[in-house]
Amino acid sequence: MTAEDPTTTLLRLRATIDNIDAALIFMLAERFRATQQVGVLKAEHAMPASDPKREEQQVARLKQLAEDAHLDPEFAEKWFNFVVAEVIRHHTETAEERG
Numbered sequence: 001m002t003a004e005d006p007t008t009t010l011l012r013l014r015a016t017i018d019n020i021d022a023a024l025i026f027m028l029a030e031r032f033r034a035t036q037q038v039g040v041l042k043a044e045h046a047m048p049a050s051d052p053k054r055e056e057q058q059v060a061r062l063k064q065l066a067e068d069a070h071l072d073p074e075f076a077e078k079w080f081n082f083v084v085a086e087v088i089r090h091h092t093e094t095a096e097e098r099g
């Protein structure tokens with residue numbers, strides 16, 4: 001069996017990366033669609049934008065999942081905190097608009 005040409009290998013791997021990046025964008029869009037509704041619910045019922053206890057549970061769960069998947073748990077936590085900071089920013093804006 002002949003080895004694959006390095007350029008072909010690179011292109012093949014990049015095609016996989018592109019598919020995964022596209023899936024991540026769709027997943028993130030769905031997540032933000034859900035959190036947008038949470039933001040409206042919270043604003044309408046005068047609930048606080050953030051819920052640190054819930055975040056603690058999410059981080060613990062995601063770090064365990066990351067470990068199981070051989071992904072750096074610290075990276076998983078950083079990713080989560082980055083996304084949640086944006087969600088809280090949206091919630092705060094929604095509360096200001098509706099409050």
Ligand SMILES: O=C(O)C(=O)C[C@]1(C(=O)O)C=C[C@@H](O)C=C1
Nearest residue numbers: 035038050051052054055084087
């Ligand atoms: O579950 C909530 O209460 C949300 O507002 C969603 C969410 C999240 O993005 O997962 C965001 C902010 C909260 O601090 C906790 C979780």
